[in-house]
Amino acid sequence: MAKSIFISILEKDEAKGKGLFQTVTRYGLGVNGHFWSDNLEKMEWAGPIGEMEKPEVGVWLIKGGKASFENPETRFGLGLLAAAVQARRGHGFPILCICDDGELDPATLPTMLRGAEVVDEAKLGAKLAAKANMPIKKVAAEYRFDLYSLPSLGLWLEVGPAPGHEWKGALLGVCDGDDSDAGIGAHGVGPAGQLPEKCVLNYPMKGLKMELGGKEFIGWAVKNELSENESYFVKVSGTPEALLFGEFPDGDDAEFYSLQLK
Structure with missing residues (x-):
């Protein structure tokens, strides 16, 4: 089964999305994704759950600017989506983050995202290929x-x-x-x-x-x-x-x- 990546881009930027999708496909990985929505009333953060619970999806990649990672509404939705994915795929399911401008410390994110790995976009392809094709690490929850x-x-x-x-x-x-x-x-x-x-x-x-x-x-x-x-x-x-x-x-x-x- 060919592995794929699901991408959440926190700002609507078509060029940014196209470039990222091309990077992923060059490494022989399938790719799907969306531009993030902060419409909490309609709970649009939950839209990707059905896609990310598919066994072929091996990594969730989140890309955005520091201001988006610090936005309370964005953080609330990302945290709940992470909880839903972890309930279905396990707490060891790989989550990678790219911060476009500045440093991002996972320890400052919502609890469910603190196991995420912040990656350098210049080295992204090889990292995604490795993560996607590794068995998901089993992490026992209390x-x-x-x-x-x-x-x-x-x-x-x-x-x-x-x-x-x-x-x-x-x-x-x-x-x-x-x-x-x-x-x-x-x-x-x-x-x-x-x-x-x-x-x-x-x-x-x-x-x-x-x-x-x-x-x-x-x-x-x-x-x-x-x-x-x-x-x-x-x-x-x-x-x-x-x-x-x-x-x-x-x-x-x-x-x-x-x-x-x-």
């Missing part, structure tokens, strides 16, 4: 995290225990940051991999306040026991700055996972 972008139902997040583990209850909180409309509107529990049509919630809770790293989170929770085949689903509104989630705490001890979204 949790499951996926999402569903449904125009009629909104954005739903799915969290649950990693394979071989279970949670005695689940909690998810959001930090609104600079978006006063960010929050939680609904939640449910059901089989992993699909939004539940009906569910029974054990001791559902709303409005729980937590603090981590100087950020305040407002969370919802349930005490349903979750196996690796069951998940907690939460509908999120707006564009939260960060998420906090994990097993519902037993006593004062709590171990949560935090994802920076912007």
